Amino acid sequence: MTVTREEAVTALEEVSRASDRINTLKGYHHGAPHFIIWGLVWLVANTLTQFLPDQTNVTWSAALVFGVIASVATGVIQARRARPRAASSAAEARVSRRSGMAVAVVFAFIACLVVITRPETSRETNAVISIVFPFMYMGAGVWAGWRLFAIGLVTAVGIMAGFVWIEDYYPLWMGLFGGGSLIAGGLWLRSA
């Protein structure tokens, strides 16, 4: 059997494409539970904000603590599954550290954004903070796969449409549509 240079080039391109496809799938499966966790956070916290507006600070503090702990724990479990046992504790520590740093970076950015833009109502605050995340997903999606981009786009459009057209029931809209789209997106990523 002989293989020509052209056949070799084509074959290596196929190998590279197959590897890229699997890496995209791995990224989707890795991201899926995080989307579901934060979708639940949005759903529950926004819905409670709608019906218990006096408890907004308590609701969001508890929801964010839950989201961060659940997300970091999920990242550690994923690292444990992905690595051989001998390397797992070092990998877990690294993932915990990086997850914690990533959360801190995002929260610091949002804090700066709120200080600079000075939203005047809870509705504006909600929209300013929430709009950060879908654009992060879209940015990541440009590199990591179109499904991430699509989830970000749908969520961003929903946030903006609600902000423009929905006044009194904005938190409920954000809970049902924003949270719902993240949960549905997570399930969609898991099914890839």
Place this chain on the structure above:
Amino acid sequence: MDGPDEIIHQSMRLRIAATLNALPTGELLEFNKLKAGLGATDGNMATHLSALEKAGYVAVEKDFVGKKPRTRLSLTRAGRKAFDRHVAYLKDLLDSGG
């Protein structure tokens, strides 16, 4: 330089092997996901998987999830070695200007 692996070199079998090789060792991929990812038909996949399985390159595991049958695939140790050798051969061929 080793020669090409005649079983793996066929286009669809190479794509199957490359996909399974990209998975971590011990991880399995569902038949339907592999088929969808490669844009292949059931018949085409079955033919090529059978050749890879007969060569000892692919392991096929069948079980049930509830009442639904599930077929999952992985590249065996021999399959990974053969794939790595074949890719090394292709790269050598290009590097040597052959």
